[in-house]
Amino acid sequence: MSSPAIQYLVTLVESLPDTIPIQVISHLREYIADLQDEQQWDTTFNRTQSALVVTARQAKQQRAAGQAVPMDYNQL
Template identity: 45%
Template sequence: MSSRALAKPSKRIATLVKMMESLPETLQDRVVEHLREYLEDLRDEEQWNVSFQNTEQSLIVAAKRAKQEILEGKAQPLDIDIGLKIPTLADYPSRREFMQLPLEERRSILAKQAEAMLQHYREDREWQELKAGDLIDC
């Protein structure tokens, strides 16, 4: 058994347990379900933050290159004709609002975006001509 399993619960956890015990069982079930969803959202948000931190520098370099290509008149609008409207983060006032959508809805949106990008990259092979140094030399 891990030492964590044997550890005494914190005062906050003990307080939460006492509060839960004071509720009727049906309400306890509802609170537990809400807590599960909330904890899953927190884990998702933390995973998002870690993922963003791991790719932030690459995204900055890519954005600088895109700005330069726009200034040079080399950039072309991304044309993804998939016949349906896919929401993006830009459709929400804040990332927090997007993160408050139900998990399955967020996953669905992200899956549709990934499919659209996959279709784009399969049809437009220009990106394969890029060399790794092209993004870094901006």
């Protein structure tokens, strides 16, 4: 993010009544943490996507060959 954008955000927060900036900072921390979690998920997914594709193809082949059995979710 550019420095002018950060400075603008700081100016906005500083212009709020004294009790509000704490709430704003709390929300920003949560928002940034959520963004970081999403970024980590995307990185992990991209790293494992080829393995997921291979596994999905194998499952599809097993099902077509009659080797697959329905999953019993009650036994999990």
